[in-house]
Amino acid sequence: MYSSNFRFFLQTELICGVGVYKDLPDLLKSICNRPLFLIDENVAQIEPIGFLKSELAKKGLDTEEILLRGTEEPDYDYLDNVSDQARNLSCDFILAIGGGSALDLAKAVAVLITNTGSGLDYRGFDQVKKPGITLMAIPTTAGTGSEVTINAVFTNKQENKKLGINGAYMNARYAVLDPSFTCLAPQKVAVSAGVDAMVHVLESFVTTNAPPTNYGFSQRQNSNFLTRSFAREAFSLLYHNLPALIEDPQNMERLLKIQLGAYYAGISLFNSGSGIAGAMSYPLGVHYKIPHGICGGMFALSVVRYNINGGYYGYSELYELIKGSAHTLSQEQMCEDFISKMQELFDTLDVPKSLSIFGIGQDRFEHICEIMQGMQGAFDQNPVPLKVEDVGAIIRPFIN
Numbered sequence: 001m002y003s004s005n006f007r008f009f010l011q012t013e014l015i016c017g018v019g020v021y022k023d024l025p026d027l028l029k030s031i032c033n034r035p036l037f038l039i040d041e042n043v044a045q046i047e048p049i050g051f052l053k054s055e056l057a058k059k060g061l062d063t064e065e066i067l068l069r070g071t072e073e074p075d076y077d078y079l080d081n082v083s084d085q086a087r088n089l090s091c092d093f094i095l096a097i098g099g100g101s102a103l104d105l106a107k108a109v110a111v112l113i114t115n116t117g118s119g120l121d122y123r124g125f126d127q128v129k130k131p132g133i134t135l136m137a138i139p140t141t142a143g144t145g146s147e148v149t150i151n152a153v154f155t156n157k158q159e160n161k162k163l164g165i166n167g168a169y170m171n172a173r174y175a176v177l178d179p180s181f182t183c184l185a186p187q188k189v190a191v192s193a194g195v196d197a198m199v200h201v202l203e204s205f206v207t208t209n210a211p212p213t214n215y216g217f218s219q220r221q222n223s224n225f226l227t228r229s230f231a232r233e234a235f236s237l238l239y240h241n242l243p244a245l246i247e248d249p250q251n252m253e254r255l256l257k258i259q260l261g262a263y264y265a266g267i268s269l270f271n272s273g274s275g276i277a278g279a280m281s282y283p284l285g286v287h288y289k290i291p292h293g294i295c296g297g298m299f300a301l302s303v304v305r306y307n308i309n310g311g312y313y314g315y316s317e318l319y320e321l322i323k324g325s326a327h328t329l330s331q332e333q334m335c336e337d338f339i340s341k342m343q344e345l346f347d348t349l350d351v352p353k354s355l356s357i358f359g360i361g362q363d364r365f366e367h368i369c370e371i372m373q374g375m376q377g378a379f380d381q382n383p384v385p386l387k388v389e390d391v392g393a394i395i396r397p398f399i400n
């Protein structure tokens, strides 16, 4: 288990707890002079943000603010627009508050303040040459893990393609996990984010050694004992607490556990890489506007099924976190029960079983297979080989 060589990166300080936002003004006073609030417009009115603004004013801190559009996932044109505004405000710190898209945007703005040019200049992996200004990320949904990952996803509208800015300097310096910020998210949004986190676990837990790449720092695409430890803990927290989003949505302790699960899943994800279902959600998001989390969730169990059928039984370790050690069952039997338990969970969360609810019918099958071309890199991280030309096997059950 400890024998293979690996690298592991984690450079975000975590501030975590119910109501911990009340401690932030003192901390902020000690670490910055002129913070810029980058706030998702959907959450701009929530009480904790009002508290932070008024307490910082009382402490004599000069603040600036930009509201971020909350309706669409960000594109490079919008990133450049916000970055230009931010560059003119001469702030020394960013306080980013919002969902995963808002945090992705804020992370990129932080590095574009200190690196000249436009967002597209830094697209890909490890293209950012200088650290950005210090950033604190406060998620208002629990799922993407953007507050800890080194990734920020953007669409290039001209190419109709999602490819983000990833790698060195793309992490937040501080992350604040406090359900005071997530408890007001609409149920659909909260569930989509939570499912996204579970997809991160299911995929990063099983990533296998991919062919060597030249990408360097941000492309260490294989799980190791440390990423798997984070993934296991994330799985346990998410599996046992995601139903609270439906059954008990104001339970702050359980919401905090979901946030921690998403955070650990993010650590596992960016250190070990993702997989097929997450990758499939990007072209489907660009071409058919299907939300990333739910889209990955739709295909995730289909990929698990494909892997089990292909003789991969690594999910039995996660199964033990549901049922305890079940030594009377074979690994294959554990995996079969694992997939039915996961299906029950996804049914509770109302993860769709058909693309028809997004208006996609039989006639789109060929096109969907076509837009998956170019995803082979992510497919190569799957423990059972799958050629992108054969992706129809994963898609077919969802087309009817």
Ligand SMILES: [Fe+2]
Residues within 6 Å of the ligand: 144, 196, 197, 199, 200, 278, 292, 293, 296
């Ligand atoms: Fe994701």
